[in-house]
Amino acid sequence: MAEITPNSVRYWLFTTNHKNIGILYLVTSFYFLLVGGALALLFRLQLAMPQTEILSASSFNQAVTVHGLVMVLWFLSPLGFALANYIVPLQIGANDLAFPRLNALSYWLYLFGGILAAIGFFTPGGAIDTGWTVYAPLNTAKYSPQVGTTLGALGLLMLIASVTASTVNFLVTIFKMRAPGMRLMHMPMYTWGILLTVFLMLFAFPALAAAGLVLAADRALGTLYFVSQEGGALLWDNLFWFFGHPEVYIVLLPGLFAVAEILPVFARRPLYGKRVIIWATVAASILSLMVWGHHMFTTGVNPLWREVMTVLTETISIPFGVITISFILTLVGASIRLKTPMLFALASLVHFIIGGITGVFNSSVALDYGLRGTYWVVGHFHYTLLGGAATGLIAGLYYWWPKISGRMYDERLGRIHFILYVVGYNLFAFSIHLLIDMPRRVYTYPLESGWLLNNMVATTGALIFGLSFLLLFFNLYRSLRKGAEAGPNPWSSWSLEWLTPSPPPPENYGGQPVVSADGVISITPLPIDGGRHMHVNHLSKAPMLVSLGTFAVFLGLALSMPIALVGLAILAASLIIWARESWSSHHMEGLEFEKWPFQGVEKTRLGVWWLIFGEAVLFSGLILSYLWVRFMSASWPAAGTAFDLTTGAANTFILLTSSFTLVAALAAARLGRHSMVRAGLLTTFALGLVFLLNKALEWAHLFAEGHTFGSSLPFSTFYVTTGAHGAHVLAGLIVLAYLIVRSFRKTEGIHESVESFGIYWHFVDIVWVFLFPLFYLF
Amino acid sequence: MRFSTALFVWVLLVLATVAELALFRTPLDRTLFTVSLFGLAGLKASMIAVFYQQVTREGGDVAVFYFFTLWVALGFIIGVLTSMSQITATHV
Numbered sequence: 001m002a003e004i005t006p007n008s009v010r011y012w013l014f015t016t017n018h019k020n021i022g023i024l025y026l027v028t029s030f031y032f033l034l035v036g037g038a039l040a041l042l043f044r045l046q047l048a049m050p051q052t053e054i055l056s057a058s059s060f061n062q063a064v065t066v067h068g069l070v071m072v073l074w075f076l077s078p079l080g081f082a083l084a085n086y087i088v089p090l091q092i093g094a095n096d097l098a099f100p101r102l103n104a105l106s107y108w109l110y111l112f113g114g115i116l117a118a119i120g121f122f123t124p125g126g127a128i129d130t131g132w133t134v135y136a137p138l139n140t141a142k143y144s145p146q147v148g149t150t151l152g153a154l155g156l157l158m159l160i161a162s163v164t165a166s167t168v169n170f171l172v173t174i175f176k177m178r179a180p181g182m183r184l185m186h187m188p189m190y191t192w193g194i195l196l197t198v199f200l201m202l203f204a205f206p207a208l209a210a211a212g213l214v215l216a217a218d219r220a221l222g223t224l225y226f227v228s229q230e231g232g233a234l235l236w237d238n239l240f241w242f243f244g245h246p247e248v249y250i251v252l253l254p255g256l257f258a259v260a261e262i263l264p265v266f267a268r269r270p271l272y273g274k275r276v277i278i279w280a281t282v283a284a285s286i287l288s289l290m291v292w293g294h295h296m297f298t299t300g301v302n303p304l305w306r307e308v309m310t311v312l313t314e315t316i317s318i319p320f321g322v323i324t325i326s327f328i329l330t331l332v333g334a335s336i337r338l339k340t341p342m343l344f345a346l347a348s349l350v351h352f353i354i355g356g357i358t359g360v361f362n363s364s365v366a367l368d369y370g371l372r373g374t375y376w377v378v379g380h381f382h383y384t385l386l387g388g389a390a391t392g393l394i395a396g397l398y399y400w401w402p403k404i405s406g407r408m409y410d411e412r413l414g415r416i417h418f419i420l421y422v423v424g425y426n427l428f429a430f431s432i433h434l435l436i437d438m439p440r441r442v443y444t445y446p447l448e449s450g451w452l453l454n455n456m457v458a459t460t461g462a463l464i465f466g467l468s469f470l471l472l473f474f475n476l477y478r479s480l481r482k483g484a485e486a487g488p489n490p491w492s493s494w495s496l497e498w499l500t501p502s503p504p505p506p507e508n509y510g511g512q513p514v515v516s517a518d519g520v521i522s523i524t525p526l527p528i529d530g531g532r533h534m535h536v537n538h539l540s541k542a543p544m545l546v547s548l549g550t551f552a553v554f555l556g557l558a559l560s561m562p563i564a565l566v567g568l569a570i571l572a573a574s575l576i577i578w579a580r581e582s583w584s585s586h587h588m589e590g591l592e593f594e595k596w597p598f599q600g601v602e603k604t605r606l607g608v609w610w611l612i613f614g615e616a617v618l619f620s621g622l623i624l625s626y627l628w629v630r631f632m633s634a635s636w637p638a639a640g641t642a643f644d645l646t647t648g649a650a651n652t653f654i655l656l657t658s659s660f661t662l663v664a665a666l667a668a669a670r671l672g673r674h675s676m677v678r679a680g681l682l683t684t685f686a687l688g689l690v691f692l693l694n695k696a697l698e699w700a701h702l703f704a705e706g707h708t709f710g711s712s713l714p715f716s717t718f719y720v721t722t723g724a725h726g727a728h729v730l731a732g733l734i735v736l737a738y739l740i741v742r743s744f745r746k747t748e749g750i751h752e753s754v755e756s757f758g759i760y761w762h763f764v765d766i767v768w769v770f771l772f773p774l775f776y777l778f
Numbered sequence: 779m780r781f782s783t784a785l786f787v788w789v790l791l792v793l794a795t796v797a798e799l800a801l802f803r804t805p806l807d808r809t810l811f812t813v814s815l816f817g818l819a820g821l822k823a824s825m826i827a828v829f830y831q832q833v834t835r836e837g838g839d840v841a842v843f844y845f846f847t848l849w850v851a852l853g854f855i856i857g858v859l860t861s862m863s864q865i866t867a868t869h870v
Contacts, residue, residue, distance in 0.1 A: 203850050238858040289850060293861060301861040597839045609840055613847040620851035624858050631859065639802065652795050656822075659830050660788040667781050762830045766823045772795075773815045777802045 004539060014539035016100035017506060021107050022086030023404070026397075028111055029078040030473070035118070036070035037466050039063040043443075044428075048459035050447040060443035061129035062121070062148075068132025069152070072251060073159055074114045076385060079393045080254025081166060084194045087400055088170065090497035090504060091188045093179025093513030098172040098603050101540050101578070102165050108547030109162035116554055117155030120148025123559075128152030131441060133244070136226035136236035139215055147558050150219045153212055154554040160209045161550075163201055168610045170198045175596070176603045179496070181515035183596075185275060188495040190396070192278055193257020197250050200285050204246035206614045210621025211239035217720045220557055222710035225625060225720075230632035230713060234299060238628075239621055241292035249288045251385050253281065255392025256323070256352065259345040262399050263327055265493045266342035267334035273326040280319035280326075287316045297368045306365050313363035320356055324349070339491075340414030344395030347422050351387025351429075355380060358433065373440055379433030387429055394421070394472070401476065402490045406502040407483030413475040420468035427461025496521050540581055545574030579738045605756045612763040615728070619767050622724055623774065626717040633713060639777050642707075642714050647698045648776035651691050652768065655729075658687035659765045662758050669751035674743065677750060681740045684761070688733045695726050718775055725771055728764045735760075779829060787829045794822045 004011045012024065043063045046054045055063060085103065089096055097103045120127035125146025130138040137143055139153070174195050178187070187195075215236075217223040225231040264271040271277070293301065293309035327349055336342065358380040361367050371377060402408055431454040438451045445451055489498040499521060500509050511525040549571030556564025598606055630636055665680025699719070707715045735757055743750050798818050801811060827833050833844050 203847070207854065234862070238861065242854055242858075290853070290857075293857075296861070302863050305861045305863075599837065599839075601836055601840060605836075606840075609836070609843070613843060616847050616851045617854065620854050624855040627855065627859060628862065631862065645799075645802075649795065649799060653792065656788065656791045656795065659826060660784055660791075663779065663784040663830050664781060667779065667784065759831050762826050765830075766826050769822045769826070770816075770819050773798060773819050777798060777815055778812070 011539065013544050014104075014541050016096075016104045016538055016540055016543070018085050018089050018096045018100065018103060019404075019504065019506075021103050022082050022084075024107050025078050025082035025085055025110075026404075028107075028114075029075050029082055032070050032074040032078070032114060033469070036067045036075055037469070039067040039070075041462060041466050043067070044459040044462040046443065047445075047455050049456070050445050050449065050452055052444055055443065057443045058126065058129060061131070061441070062127045064441065065129050065131055065134075065152075066117070066121075066127050069117065069128070069156075070114070072132065072247065072385070073156070074110070076251045076389055076393070077163075077254075078110060079390075079397075080194075080197070080251070080258075083190070083258065083393065083396050083400060084170065084254065086404055087497055088191050088194055089173065089177070090403075090500065090508055091191045091495055092174060092177060092182060093496055093509065093515075094173060094177035095508045097169050098177055099169050099607065100538065101543050102169050104540065104543035105546060106162045106165040106169065108544045109158050109165070109550065112547045112551035113155045113158030113162060115155075116158060116551055117152045119555070120146070120151040123147045123151065133240060134215070134236070135240075136215075136231075136233045139219075139236070140227050141219055142227065150216070150558045151555075153215045153219060154558060157209070157212045157216060158547075158550060158554065160205055160212060163205050164209075164611070164614055167198045167201045167205070167614065168607045170194055171202070171610045172603050172607045174198075175598045176606060178596075179513040179515055179521075181517070183515075185278075186515050186519050188497075189257045189260035189271065189274070189277075190254070192281075193253045193260070196257075196278075196281050196285050197253045200246045200250050200253075200288065202610060202614050203289060203617055204243045204250065206617035207239050207621050208243035208247075209618050210625065211236060211243070213622070213724060214239070214625055214720060217709070217716075217723075221719070222708070223716035223720055224710055224713050225629065225716060228629065228713055230629045231625070234296070234301070235625060235628050237296050237299060238292065239625065241295040242289075242621075244295065245292045246285070246288045248381070248384065249285060252352075252389045253285075255348060255389035255396070258396030258399070259327065259348050259392045261495070262341050262345040262395055263330050263349075265399075265491050266337045266339060266345070267331050268337070269330065269334050271326070272329040273322075277323050277326050280322040284316055284319040284323075287312055287319075291316065294363055294368070297365045298372050310363055310365055314360065317356065317360050317363075324353060324356070339398075340409070340411060340418060341395045341399035341491075343415065343418045344391055344398060344421075347418070348388055348391035348395055351383050351391055351425075355383030355385075355388050358383065371436070375432045375435035375438045375440060378440055379429055379435075382429045382432070387425060391421075391425075399491070400497075401479065402486030403497060403502045403504070405476075405480055405483070406486055407479045408486050408490060409475050409479040409483060413471060413478070417468055417471040417475065420464055420471065424461045424464030424466070424468055428458045428465055429461070431455070431458035431461065499523060540578075542574050542578035542581060545570060545577065549574050575734065579741075602752060602756075604752065605759065608756045608759045612760060615763065619724070619770075622721045623770065626721055626774065629713050629717060637714050643718060643776050644698060644701070645776050647694060648772050651694050652772045654687050654691045654694070655765050655768050658684045658691070659762050661687065662754070662761055666751070666754045666758055669754050672747075674747045674750075677747075677754070678740065678743050681736060681743060681754070685733060685736045685740060688729055688736065692726060692729055692733070695722065722771060722775065725764070725767055728767070732757075732761050732764055779832065783829065787825055791822055791825060794818050794825075 004014065012020065015021065015024075043055060043060055046052050046060060085097070117128065123146065125148060127146075127148040128134070128144070128151070129146075130144055130149065134153075139149060174187075174191060214223070214225045218226050226233075226236055260271060260277065291309055291313045293305055294313045297306055297309075358376070362371060362377065362380060398409065398414060434454050435451055435458075438445065438449070445455075486502045488501050490502075491498070496513055496515075497504075499513070509523055511523040513521060513523050515521050549567050549569075552567025552570060553564050554567075556562065556567055601609070661680050661683040665677050665684065668674075668676030668680055702715065709716060709719050739750070739753055739757060742753070798815060801814055801818070806814070827844070833841055
């Protein structure tokens, strides 16, 4: 594809360069901002006056739901990752992310997932209308019969796949690709923020994946998790909020750490307590995985459990207090340059403090009984996520725009944007905070309620706030057209990305960045044949096609099977393209000059480790869903009566043996006995295939006996849990088939490939080791 | 890992599975049965992780995150199930 130029559409469809992917994320996230923002303005206009009927109740619900989902999942996080894609490799001295094609795949899955969810608006019954939390039983076919809700759930699954790929990519990149000499505490704050964010994503998103899988099964296959009284609302609450609370920090941290990057630059002094801020964020991140129950105080859960959740939630305010104080101390007595990025950073800090303080009230069980479901809560999370996180990211956009575009924006327009943004935002958010007795999710209200004034002010503020973004877009457009040359370092910043020209060349640096022990950065020239130019503009059509195929499969599942079959064909063809494509990236791994976490773990292997850590949480979500409905059921079939023990035991022996044959193949690869490697891989493949065939026969037999997906909970849980495991075996077999073909063509590097694959295959075995007793013996 | 060690581990895994099947046929107290059954499953999983995945060979950092993941996964299950204790009592 050497003939494709950067000005062509095909270049942008096939690019894998991290800076291009960052720009694609940036443009797409702003597109979704416009979608989500337009919906918000629609329902704010509806609420401005009592008893208004601009939107019907159903349309209002759709607008509110899609607004929430789009803003949190398709705008805020992706905006943070737009900057991360562009900036993080520059900040650590890498020439790209660890897996460029995987990065492109993340983007395309994100885009197609959003399109899939949005298609719901054009289907009978409209889009998903459950509220952004997609609570059960509203998410079931009984209350949301429209196909739009199924499309929303499937779009979410595509987004989760995108997030998983990004998580693995950033973790490997930050741990394996930094410049020689760059220690943990040398890393700039934004990179730290992204590192902590992806750690949270690794453990939080699989819970949403489990919830989404179960919901998709309920809606597409007719299983009974959320329809039944035994599963129902509380199971969804637990799965969703185990993801949902960390998600607040996943959205917040990129914005907060962009602020941490900006404050010292414009205060012209080092960040106060950098190490303390990082450790405080680590503490808050770990705590965030333990407090999901505070979203369920009013559901009648165990009282002791509620108390534990209260204490843990209130504890979170301590690390965030430390972070806030450190930010303020950075500014005290400083000679501050009030440029646009700094203005937005300061506004973000103030908004975050307001959102944080109001959050403390919500952690009290007693207050939560009064505040839950009111506009107070809406005000709180808008101050945190919009006022805090989004404002921080806008600050980051202004800050890094000269690096990205090579041009300065207009400072005067930036300041006007800031004034409109802050005034509009606070009119909106503070007014809805005052609507402490107005319930959320009502599409209109009576005149005598007394809510008119605050609603009117909130809508006026929202309009000003929304329009202020047009000024931002105009400013950026104008900057591209006739902005002044930015030069490499217009802010006199200290971090690595400012040492390269603006915009940076494809390979990022003209040499190898090196960080000395005291943190001084230098760039040493590379030999001409250093190989750093090999991949940076490497184009691949596979990531876009894989995403398109997945999109068509999911669309077909919801609408029409022929579309799904076309999607499967595209998917299969694109996976073959992916496997056959010549791709060299060995040269990209950073050199390790000092002790560093995961030293000695090759980057593909490390990527697989991160992947299975996330997968472990996914299966724990599926297993707890099974245990939940089982313990909530008054009766359950005795062990050995519902499922054939002989089949389960046979499959256990088969899978254990396949793990052994794979280890044997690896041992042979180490010894260079290539015929033995092939024999081991082929035997492992055959055993995996027999496992799947055995499973298929078992399912067919159960179906023949009338035990369908929706016949009863024991069978619903069996099909979903073992089906998810079977899908993992199938994915393993696809990779194994590739390895077998490769082993016949070339033997170089086969040892490393088998070793990386083995980590995944043995994990699949470990999962089955627990599923066998759970379903067949217990 | 040596081939003979891998073979020995496989034999142990098979024996542990046979033990699980034997447990199922043995009349035991429910609690003892549950603990034994999932104890054996945990043992098998540990053997696969240590000998086949070779998690210990990867260095301490991978092992630390392996255990952290286990804690998150187990904590998730235990946390959710404990939240329902009162609900179960009133529901059933």
